[in-house]
Amino acid sequence: MAPPLEHGEHISGTTRRSLLAGVAALGALGAAGCSRVATASTTGGGELLDRLRAAGVVRLGIAGEIPFGYIDKNGDLTGEAPELARVIFKRLGVDKVQPVPTEFGSLIPGLNSQQFDVVAAGMYVTPERCEQVIFADPDYQMLDSFIVRKGNPKGLHNYKDVVTKKAKFATGTGYAEIGYAVEAGYKESDILIVPDQVAGLNAVEAGRVDVFAGTALTTREVVKKSAKAEATKAFTPTVGGKPHVDGGAFAFRRTETNLRDAFNAELRKLKKSGELFRVLKPFGFTQAEMTDLTAKELCGG
Numbered sequence: 001m002a003p004p005l006e007h008g009e010h011i012s013g014t015t016r017r018s019l020l021a022g023v024a025a026l027g028a029l030g031a032a033g034c035s036r037v038a039t040a041s042t043t044g045g046g047e048l049l050d051r052l053r054a055a056g057v058v059r060l061g062i063a064g065e066i067p068f069g070y071i072d073k074n075g076d077l078t079g080e081a082p083e084l085a086r087v088i089f090k091r092l093g094v095d096k097v098q099p100v101p102t103e104f105g106s107l108i109p110g111l112n113s114q115q116f117d118v119v120a121a122g123m124y125v126t127p128e129r130c131e132q133v134i135f136a137d138p139d140y141q142m143l144d145s146f147i148v149r150k151g152n153p154k155g156l157h158n159y160k161d162v163v164t165k166k167a168k169f170a171t172g173t174g175y176a177e178i179g180y181a182v183e184a185g186y187k188e189s190d191i192l193i194v195p196d197q198v199a200g201l202n203a204v205e206a207g208r209v210d211v212f213a214g215t216a217l218t219t220r221e222v223v224k225k226s227a228k229a230e231a232t233k234a235f236t237p238t239v240g241g242k243p244h245v246d247g248g249a250f251a252f253r254r255t256e257t258n259l260r261d262a263f264n265a266e267l268r269k270l271k272k273s274g275e276l277f278r279v280l281k282p283f284g285f286t287q288a289e290m291t292d293l294t295a296k297e298l299c300g301g
Helices: 016-033 048-055 080-091 104-112 161-166 177-183 195-205 217-221 257-275 273-281
Strands: 057-062 094-100 117-123 140-142 145-151 168-171 193-194 213-216 227-233 246-252
Touching: 048 057, 048 257, 057 080, 057 104, 080 094, 080 117, 080 246, 080 273, 094 177, 104 145, 104 213, 104 246, 145 195, 145 217, 161 177, 161 213, 168 195, 177 213, 193 195, 195 217, 195 227, 195 257, 213 217, 217 227, 246 257, 257 273
Parallel strands: 057 094, 057 117, 168 193, 168 213
Antiparallel strands: 117 246, 140 246, 145 213, 145 227
């Protein structure tokens, strides 16, 4: 989220304004819940899981992004990552999850400064992020897609098309798609950066840009009710001259390997039983987004 980093609207009737209002309302809740901040573990593998079990609650860093982790129009925490967190942490002996909303770019700093216990925002696993946090194995994989005007008048199907056809290009704050476009030859200073896929859809519908790049899931969801825009067929971006598939996962502080390993063990069980897909399906995920990718692969070995 998309990672990214990027990371359409899934709940009918939910507007970006109401979404942000929900995030703001729960911001105070998150802050209040952080008045007693756990100290960093100093023993091998970390003791956070034991402390979470004792407290009965785990604080989730979310970025208010549909469908990955957000506050819905009723003020409730939902999204693929929070719902998966509920299932896994309950199995680990932690019954309650508490949202701590923040900006996407503040997720890793917030995690490492003890503002919350885990990042539950569908964050893409990248080598750069792997130097700052440790990741569980991905719970989904994702290809890219574009939001374009109905009929795709410029014939934009990949990043090379955007460059060769000199299209006006936009993507989201902190999205991996920035790098993909630059690698294809698009000048970074010419990219219009918008807050999220809803803003991207608005930019395309208003004619301010020709194309907005995001994940296949978010683009196909956000255009469902649009009379002016559509999502292109999913495609694989190129990194280092090779096709690249992204994977989104939960992130933990580097000291907390015990928690990460326990989380991974439960995640593997959910994948094997098929329950993982049942958890993610209501948020627009398909079987094509299920994956056996590992964090080690995406971290670069």
